[in-house]
Amino acid sequence: MSSADPLDLLDWYDRHAREMPWRTGPRARAAGVRPDPYRVWLSEIMLQQTTVAAVKSYFLAFTERWPTVTALASARDEDVMAAWAGLGYYARARNLLKCARVVAGDYGGQFPQDHATLLTLPGVGRYTAAAVAAIAFDDPQVVVDGNVERVMARLHDEHTPLPQAKPMLTDYAAALTPLARPGDYAQAVMDLGATICTPKRPACGLCPWRAPCAAWAAGTMAELPKKAPKKRKPTRHGIAYLARRVDGAWLLERRPDKGLLGGMLGWPGSDWGDAPAEAPPIRAEWRALGEEARHTFTHFHLRLTVKTALVPMERAPDRGDFIEAPDFSPADLPTVMRKAFDLAQGAWSRQR
């Protein structure tokens, strides 16, 4: 076991904690300010698979519009999905709403405090339950994200590759988690991983845990954590149909709740596979753009052929609905759909 001392890290955190819109910093906590569980939970859901820099503006927009979990619970689904557009992993947004409604309906708008009950909430997995319990309620839960795994692997010079090493790294993290100030401690390890013990070039000279760090002693910091080789992602193909009516309205379709980009607004399209069949949503003279919209999802790359058409006022679509130009905002679309829109816009403006 490492001889790293949580107090050394907390000392460092007291001086160097990052300021973030959802965070109650160490000075405020010491003065008795309690974090708002709603803001802690919202930030943790947004930060899954997404960087702090990308999340900040979304977090500020959400909390301005829906300042409490009860306000979020009574929001319209489509407003929340539109506000989430661009953050990716849209199942998170659907679960966010479900969770807000459970907290508002079953718990009187107060987040439950214990880890086990938090785990029963929609979209709240082990990591998020531990993070909310620790950060919002100072419950000494073991909080392990990618940053923490990296720090633990290095402190212990652990060469077992991820994901196999996960239980071991969690044990290391558990052994270090203090009973005093667990909320500050959880954020301190994350900050250390994000700012000092970074993936490529850790700034060991500035690290409060340099003395007990086994990887630093061995000179192996940059190699850790080891990772099992990733599987190559397959490439899928699809067709997106962007129909614009002569009055400027766009033909859009809300995707089914289940599945990828579920519940999001998008362009009607084909299935995504090896050789997608044509599936135009309206009779028109479709033209394919010379460029594809490309996007990478967790498990595959997508190459989307973008087809455009101008359609007359009276023609009715087989699926989807026309949205009047003033009611349409490309920012409400998920990123892949926005890429298709940007390509079509570019082609149209070149034609003009």
Ligand code: SF4
């Ligand atoms: S000494 Fe270097 S490798 Fe070790 S924990 Fe600190 S920053 Fe990471």
